[in-house]
Amino acid sequence: MSIDKIWVLAEVADGKPITASLELISHAKTLASTVEAVAYGEETSAIAGTLGEYGATTVHDVGDLGGALPGVPVAGAIAAAIDAGSGPDAILFPATYDGRDIAGRLSAKIDKPVLTNVVGLVAGDGGLVTQHAIFGGAQTATAHFTGDGPGLFVIRAKSFPAEASGGGPAEVVAAPAPESGASNAAKIVARHVEERTGPKLDEADVVVSGGRGLGEKDNYALIEELANLLHGAAGASRAIVDAGWVPYSHQVGQTGKTVKPTVYVACGISGATQHLVGMKNSKNIVAINKDQDAPIFSVADLGIVGDVHKVLPKLIEALKARS
Amino acid sequence: MNVVVCVKQIPDPAAPAALDPETKNLSRAGKLILDDSDAYGVEMALQLVDKAGEGEVTLVSMAPNGETSGLRTALAMGAAKAILISDDILAGTDALGTAKVLAAAIKRAEPDLILAATESTDGYTGTTPVQVAELLGLPSVTFAKKVEVDGNSVKVERQTESGYDEVESPLPALVTVTAGVVEPRYPSFKGIMAAKSKPVENLTVADLGLDASQVGVPGARQEIIEVADSDERGSGEVVVDEGDGYERIIQFLEQLKVL
Numbered sequence: 001m002s003i004d005k006i007w008v009l010a011e012v013a014d015g016k017p018i019t020a021s022l023e024l025i026s027h028a029k030t031l032a033s034t035v036e037a038v039a040y041g042e043e044t045s046a047i048a049g050t051l052g053e054y055g056a057t058t059v060h061d062v063g064d065l066g067g068a069l070p071g072v073p074v075a076g077a078i079a080a081a082i083d084a085g086s087g088p089d090a091i092l093f094p095a096t097y098d099g100r101d102i103a104g105r106l107s108a109k110i111d112k113p114v115l116t117n118v119v120g121l122v123a124g125d126g127g128l129v130t131q132h133a134i135f136g137g138a139q140t141a142t143a144h145f146t147g148d149g150p151g152l153f154v155i156r157a158k159s160f161p162a163e164a165s166g167g168g169p170a171e172v173v174a175a176p177a178p179e180s181g182a183s184n185a186a187k188i189v190a191r192h193v194e195e196r197t198g199p200k201l202d203e204a205d206v207v208v209s210g211g212r213g214l215g216e217k218d219n220y221a222l223i224e225e226l227a228n229l230l231h232g233a234a235g236a237s238r239a240i241v242d243a244g245w246v247p248y249s250h251q252v253g254q255t256g257k258t259v260k261p262t263v264y265v266a267c268g269i270s271g272a273t274q275h276l277v278g279m280k281n282s283k284n285i286v287a288i289n290k291d292q293d294a295p296i297f298s299v300a301d302l303g304i305v306g307d308v309h310k311v312l313p314k315l316i317e318a319l320k321a322r323s
Numbered sequence: 324m325n326v327v328v329c330v331k332q333i334p335d336p337a338a339p340a341a342l343d344p345e346t347k348n349l350s351r352a353g354k355l356i357l358d359d360s361d362a363y364g365v366e367m368a369l370q371l372v373d374k375a376g377e378g379e380v381t382l383v384s385m386a387p388n389g390e391t392s393g394l395r396t397a398l399a400m401g402a403a404k405a406i407l408i409s410d411d412i413l414a415g416t417d418a419l420g421t422a423k424v425l426a427a428a429i430k431r432a433e434p435d436l437i438l439a440a441t442e443s444t445d446g447y448t449g450t451t452p453v454q455v456a457e458l459l460g461l462p463s464v465t466f467a468k469k470v471e472v473d474g475n476s477v478k479v480e481r482q483t484e485s486g487y488d489e490v491e492s493p494l495p496a497l498v499t500v501t502a503g504v505v506e507p508r509y510p511s512f513k514g515i516m517a518a519k520s521k522p523v524e525n526l527t528v529a530d531l532g533l534d535a536s537q538v539g540v541p542g543a544r545q546e547i548i549e550v551a552d553s554d555e556r557g558s559g560e561v562v563v564d565e566g567d568g569y570e571r572i573i574q575f576l577e578q579l580k581v582l
Contacts, residue, residue, distance in 0.1 A: 104453030306564025
């Protein structure tokens with residue numbers, strides 16, 4: 001299967017394509033002669049310029065979804081385009097809430113398998129070859145599809161750099177969703193934006209994360225305060241998300257976000273493989289943990305064997321004194 | 324109200340995981356336990372059925388060798404019964420093949436609501452529930468942090484990048500729940516004893532009317548080419564805090580010009 005045409009799902013947030021989609025468009029350009037985007041919502045014409053700049057020549061516009069969740073209508077629109085014969089050899093989805101929904105729906109609809117948690121994608125003899133970080137990133141598995149395309153790939157954020165290549169605006173082509181009946185009945189009735197001070201977790205230069213070693217929920221305030229003082233974002237291990245201390249949106253790791261900040265500060269996190277896979281590619285890692293045998297120290301550039309309840313308040317106090 | 328919960332029985336995550344060197348599939352040879360991620364769905368289902376005042380919770384699971392130890396945990400929590408699909412030809416089944424098996428089994432239970440985790444702890448592809456919904460022609464709401472059933476519809480608070488959306492869907496529907504949404508109960512002694520005699524229906528792929536080519540390695544249409552060690556990230560300096568640990572961190576941050 002030669003790769004001539006790749007489609008990339010372009011998600012939009014705050015009126016702009018999300019970085020994870022731009023990463024995929026940039027990388028797709030290195031693999032295929034034609035890269036096209038698929039977008040939905042009211043703002044597609046407004047993002048055609050940016051999508052073109054990163055390498056997409058066309059954007060297939062599913063249009064406004066009328067309050068429906070994107071999974072069913074967007075997968076329906078892509079499947080219709082494939083049926084009509086204009087489909088690509090591969091479709092790349094960012095590993096976001098909606099990206100995973102659309103990929104899963106499409107996979108079942110067109111009966112094609114999907115490879116998820118992809119962190120690398122290269123051209124091989126018989127088509128695209130994926131790379132997956134397994135066992136907390138200790139090993140890398142490479143895989144490929146053995147059947148007919150299109151190949152569906154769900155790719156983790158920050159797997160590739162996003163690089164503008166200076167193309168003109170992408171041509172907007174309507175790709176309306178076909179009628180999909182009962183499966184499209186879930187509707188968004190209200191949106192709630194939670195206030196966030198400071199940068200986004202996956203875009204922050206500094207990430208301060210807390211784990212079970214904090215002891216109790218209220219101590220997460222120390223993590224937030226330190227993150228705030230360092231103009232960073234506050235993250236969490238799966239253990240404390242599972243325990244209900246902080247919302248899932250803070251989770252760093254295999255089941256959560258992948259982060260690659262300049263500095264990652266892990267506080268009271270033992271470093272289970274589940275967590276390491278989401279942060280071990282940070283440029284610098286600082287770890288504070290009571291247990292000197294904690295696996296987190298094997299990836300830390302600076303490890304402090306100590307009690308977070310003692311180290312964090314002093315660190316916060318010292319930083320406050322400087323500012 | 325009848326609720327189906329998709330549950331996965333996985334190798335203990337606390338034990339080191341390994342790949343079968345020949346098939347490169349995840350080795351599931353040892354004893355399997357209930358995936359922690361699924362305990363939230365089971366608890367949510369029990370609470371919803373309790374609130375509705377009628378109905379029951381049915382577990383649906385696919386596992387090798389007729390494994391039931393993880394199912395017994397969920398039955399001990401309070402689920403009424405389980406459907407277990409176990410078949411030698413399922414080895415190497417991918418997410419879509421798994422969805423085909425689960426969808427066919429779920430159909431038999433005729434549920435009003437299907438709950439699943441957002442993803443499993445061991446395979447974490449995270450697409451199976453939505454694939455199940457598509458195969459059943461049902462609406463789905465993923466990443467739920469709150470679920471309420473009101474008559475014939477389900478109201479969900481769905482996690483988003485910037486907060487959450489309130490989503491409403493008519494039943495039947497499929498909902499995936501994030502961890503931490505409810506506090507899973509510990510099975511009581513009475514529950515554990517009762518679970519031993521709760522019905523577990525054992526089915527094969529043929530029982531579900533599925534063709535063998537849709538599951539296992541032939542159905543997966545993908546293969547792992549190679550598994551190699553990744554570049555190791557070396558560790559740096561590790562110091563014991565003598566009350567001055569915070570100063571070392573500040574020095575480090577200064578070096579990096581973060582301060």
